[in-house]
Amino acid sequence: MRVVLTGGGTGGHIYPAVAIARHCEAESTSNAFLYIGSEKGLESRLVPQENLPFESIDITGFRRKLSLDNVKTIMRFFKGVTRSKKLLSQFKPDIVIGTGGYVCGPVVYAAAKLGIPTMIHEQNAIPGLTNQFLSRYADSVAVSFEGSERSFPKAKRVLYTGNPRATTVQSANRERGFASLGIPMDSKIVLITGGSRGAKAINQAMIGMAEKLGSLEDVHFVYVTGELYFEDTREAVRSKLGTMPNHLHIVPYVNNMPEVLAATSLIVNRAGASFLAEITSLGIPSVLIPSPNVTNNHQEANARQLEEAGASRMILEKDLNADTLFQRITEIMKNPELQLAMSKASKQLGKPDSAAVIVEEIHRLITRP
Numbered sequence: 001m002r003v004v005l006t007g008g009g010t011g012g013h014i015y016p017a018v019a020i021a022r023h024c025e026a027e028s029t030s031n032a033f034l035y036i037g038s039e040k041g042l043e044s045r046l047v048p049q050e051n052l053p054f055e056s057i058d059i060t061g062f063r064r065k066l067s068l069d070n071v072k073t074i075m076r077f078f079k080g081v082t083r084s085k086k087l088l089s090q091f092k093p094d095i096v097i098g099t100g101g102y103v104c105g106p107v108v109y110a111a112a113k114l115g116i117p118t119m120i121h122e123q124n125a126i127p128g129l130t131n132q133f134l135s136r137y138a139d140s141v142a143v144s145f146e147g148s149e150r151s152f153p154k155a156k157r158v159l160y161t162g163n164p165r166a167t168t169v170q171s172a173n174r175e176r177g178f179a180s181l182g183i184p185m186d187s188k189i190v191l192i193t194g195g196s197r198g199a200k201a202i203n204q205a206m207i208g209m210a211e212k213l214g215s216l217e218d219v220h221f222v223y224v225t226g227e228l229y230f231e232d233t234r235e236a237v238r239s240k241l242g243t244m245p246n247h248l249h250i251v252p253y254v255n256n257m258p259e260v261l262a263a264t265s266l267i268v269n270r271a272g273a274s275f276l277a278e279i280t281s282l283g284i285p286s287v288l289i290p291s292p293n294v295t296n297n298h299q300e301a302n303a304r305q306l307e308e309a310g311a312s313r314m315i316l317e318k319d320l321n322a323d324t325l326f327q328r329i330t331e332i333m334k335n336p337e338l339q340l341a342m343s344k345a346s347k348q349l350g351k352p353d354s355a356a357v358i359v360e361e362i363h364r365l366i367t368r369p
């Protein structure tokens with residue numbers, strides 16, 4: 001099978017594409033892949049690290065307001081279609097799969113125009129702009145939440161698959177998660193992240209509560225700051241505490257996130273959909289702080305699904321500070337029964353067979369008459 005993957009901007013769009021590639025690879029080592037992304041997106045760094053061949057096209061996103069920039073965006077879109085057609089004609093894929101983000105637009109559109117089977121995957125409960133546009137052209141639309149099929153009324157075929165990252169994390173090695181952070185396996189890990197790019201508001205709360213963390217025995221805190229905020233956050237914590245305590249680990253980014261998640265007892269996070277698929281697949285309790293700066297406030301919609309099921313406690317960003325965050329964390333970490341109940345509720349939402357369902361659909365699309 002020859003597969004083109006496209007998707008990007010942030011980790012939440014990239015890792016599902018990588019997960020699909022990994023599952024196809026596990027089926028047959030002779031399958032070949034090409035990832036088409038944007039040089040400006042996180043994919044230009046992450047995809048080569050995942051050992052997948054990478055080609056780029058130049059693209060920017062639409063502004064929702066009337067803006068002259070949108071004229072340039074339309075011109076770039078059509079240039080992107082031309083470049084995509086060239087790349088697709090060279091690679092000759094059996095299928096093109098888009099996992100969201102602006103870069104998917106010209107690639108999947110070009111594939112549909114060339115008559116190549118296409119599939120798009122939507123991670124969120126409320127679909128992104130690009131996937132909404134592409135749903136008219138794609139042969140198949142895969143959704144991550146049961147019930148969100150109706151968000152794509154113009155699609156030829158929509159099916160509930162879940163997010164393939166839910167499958168990836170199932171086989172992650174917990175011991176390696178502890179070892180990579182230098183944390184003993186009899187400790188508990190509270191992982192705090194702001195999504196794939198980090199979040200300033202969460203970093204501020206992390207800095208503010210750093211001096212209280214020692215009060216929770218045998219708990220190690222892993223702060224994932226995002227590349228952009230790493231130096232400032234680490235320095236702010238260090239100057240506040242005068243030293244870096246053993247139970248506090250500050251890192252810019254985690255490359256082996258599935259392993260670290262497998263070792264995690266509680267996660268504090270934004271409510272990006274790929275992370276949520278991972279934590280529900282593993283049954284990790286969570287404190288979610290949805291980003292208020294996303295299209296249609298979709299992270300809050302994602303977070304509500306977990307909160308209503310009892311898998312998570314939500315803090316809206318307007319209520320976030322060091323005290324509210326620390327209080328939520330201690331409330332859960334000091335109550336093993338609550339942890340267990342949240343963990344069970346979380347696991348019930350998980351869909352660990354997602355990648356297999358998607359790959360079955362790929363085979364169906366490729367072999368149809």
Ligand SMILES: CC(=O)N[C@H]1[C@@H](OP(=O)(O)OP(=O)(O)OC[C@H]2O[C@@H](n3ccc(=O)[nH]c3=O)[C@H](O)[C@@H]2O)O[C@H](CO)[C@@H](O)[C@@H]1O
Pocket residue numbers: 010011012013015100123124165193194195196197224252253254255256257258270271272273274275276278291293294298299
């Ligand atoms: C601001 C923004 O637009 N956010 C969107 C973006 O979030 P974002 O890119 O933050 O995506 P998610 O939170 O869904 O997923 C992040 C992914 O990156 C991985 N990871 C993250 C940090 C790290 O250090 N290492 C690592 O490997 C996680 O394991 C996960 O697979 O895409 C999501 C999926 O469409 C959306 O729901 C989010 O609303």
